[in-house]
Amino acid sequence: MRAKVYVTLKPGVLDPAGKAIERALHSLGFEEAQDVRLGKYIELRVDGDTANAPGRLDDMCRKLLANGAIEDYRFEVGD
Amino acid sequence: MRWGVITFPGSLDNADTVHALAQVLGDPTVSLWHKDRNLHGVDCVVLPGGFSYGDYLRAGALARFAPVMESVVEFARAGGLVFGICNGFQVLCESGLLPGALIRNRSLSFICASIHCRVEETDTPFTRSYGQAEVLALPVKHGEGCYVADADTLLALEDNRQVILRYVDAAGRATEAANPNGSLRNIAGIVNASRNVFGLMPHPEHACEPLCGGADGLGFFRSVRASLSDGAPTRTTSVPPGL
Numbered sequence: 001m002r003a004k005v006y007v008t009l010k011p012g013v014l015d016p017a018g019k020a021i022e023r024a025l026h027s028l029g030f031e032e033a034q035d036v037r038l039g040k041y042i043e044l045r046v047d048g049d050t051a052n053a054p055g056r057l058d059d060m061c062r063k064l065l066a067n068g069a070i071e072d073y074r075f076e077v078g079d
Numbered sequence: 080m081r082w083g084v085i086t087f088p089g090s091l092d093n094a095d096t097v098h099a100l101a102q103v104l105g106d107p108t109v110s111l112w113h114k115d116r117n118l119h120g121v122d123c124v125v126l127p128g129g130f131s132y133g134d135y136l137r138a139g140a141l142a143r144f145a146p147v148m149e150s151v152v153e154f155a156r157a158g159g160l161v162f163g164i165c166n167g168f169q170v171l172c173e174s175g176l177l178p179g180a181l182i183r184n185r186s187l188s189f190i191c192a193s194i195h196c197r198v199e200e201t202d203t204p205f206t207r208s209y210g211q212a213e214v215l216a217l218p219v220k221h222g223e224g225c226y227v228a229d230a231d232t233l234l235a236l237e238d239n240r241q242v243i244l245r246y247v248d249a250a251g252r253a254t255e256a257a258n259p260n261g262s263l264r265n266i267a268g269i270v271n272a273s274r275n276v277f278g279l280m281p282h283p284e285h286a287c288e289p290l291c292g293g294a295d296g297l298g299f300f301r302s303v304r305a306s307l308s309d310g311a312p313t314r315t316t317s318v319p320p321g322l
Contacts, residue, residue: 013227014261016187064144067137067173069180070227 003046003057005075007066008039046077053077080307082108083121085151085167087142091129092164092284099284100125104300113145123160123303124151126167128220128282138181138223139169148174160204160303161276165221168268168278176276177269178236179228185261189222193292194259196267196281197247200240203270204306205277208298214251215295217281219259224280226262226269236269244268244279 009015015037022036042065046053057075066073082100086093093110101108109119118124132141142148148170155161155176163171171177184190195216198209209215228236236242244267248257253265260280268279283296 012229014182014185014225016183016185016225016261020187064136064140067140067180069172069178069229069232070182 001046001050001053002078003044003053003075004078005042005044005057005061005065005073006039007042007061007071007073009037010070010072013070050077080106080122080304081120082106082123082125083111083118084108084125084127085111085113085147086127087113087129087131087145087170089130089132089134090127090166092127092282093129096125096127096164096284099287099297100300103287103297104304106304111147113142113147116146116150118147118150118154122307123162124154126151126161126163126170127284128165128167131166131170134166134223137169137173139166139171139173142166142170143174152176155271155276158273158275160306162205162299162303163276163278164282164284165219165224165280168280169223171276171278177271177278178232179226179269181223181280182225182227183223184221184225184259189220190224190259191220192218192259194219194281195247195249195251195257196244197251197253198243199245200243200270202240203243203274203277203302205270205299205302206243207305208302212251214247214249215281215298216286216293217283217296218285218292219281221260221280224260224262226260226266226280228263233263236266237264239272241270241272241274242266242268243270243277244281 018036018038025033061073084096169181198213245265246258247253258265283299286296
């Protein structure tokens with residue numbers, strides 16, 4: 001099955017890249033764009049027992065894909 | 080004493096670190112390979128600067144899973160001295176041996192500069208050869224050197240005197256302008272609660288000879304040697320429960 005993992009910076013963690021994107025959007029005339037935060041999107045295929053997939057994905061996020069000191073994560077499993 | 084310097088795929092400063100330890104300091108020094116679980120009986124393990132595993136995913140995130148790191152974690156938990164420089168600091172944070180994380184510089188630019196930092200604590204095996212509040216001139220070169228941690232962690236670091244180095248100006252003042260990368264509280268280097276694991280973003284191994292612009296970095300390595308010859312490598316200070 002296919003899985004989509006979203007890794008985002010925790011609220012309050014500095015995001016200089018997000019700030020730079022926000023400034024660029026403003027300079028292009030998109031003044032309404034606020035609070036831009038840059039995160040990561042990871043796609044993967046998960047083989048094996050589908051019932052175990054959410055637990056295994058959670059392990060993957062905790063052990064590697066996200067750093068709990070600065071990042072939050074969520075994931076979606078599809079078919 | 081015997082030093083060990085790890086080489087990960089993408090390490091850059093392993094050779095300079097070996098040079099500083101073996102040639103300048105004159106100590107026996109062993110190169111440790113990332114696939115090697117054997118630390119070859121070294122007394123202090125150095126994780127050098129560079130871009131281990133291309134900094135993919137996050138700086139230091141993949142090096143943490145190198146076979147040698149299992150031995151380093153075990154060595155550190157047993158009280159062994161571990162010294163992480165730049166990318167080595169990032170690896171130590173990712174592996175949970177040091178709290179917090181290092182993220183992209185506030186400026187979004189890679190910085191290569193000579194900076195000043197102040198020695199905040201001298202009662203560690205890594206800084207005992209320096210004077211309290213001594214100001215050092217050291218080089219930095221990094222893209223992800225902005226130290227961050229949550230409010231509780233920062234408070235615990237300050238309360239336990241785990242902040243060992245802070246970015247300052249030449250006069251020793253920890254100002255915003257003297258902070259090259261946006262690190263919270265101008266933090267340039269920390270130790271763990273047991274004071275046997277040390278990480279810093281500046282590069283002491285590049286500041287060991289006048290030819291390279293100064294020798295202010297040598298004191299870190301001399302401190303380790305002095306601590307080990309005392310037979311007290313892991314002097315610990317009392318830490319409140321729960322930290």
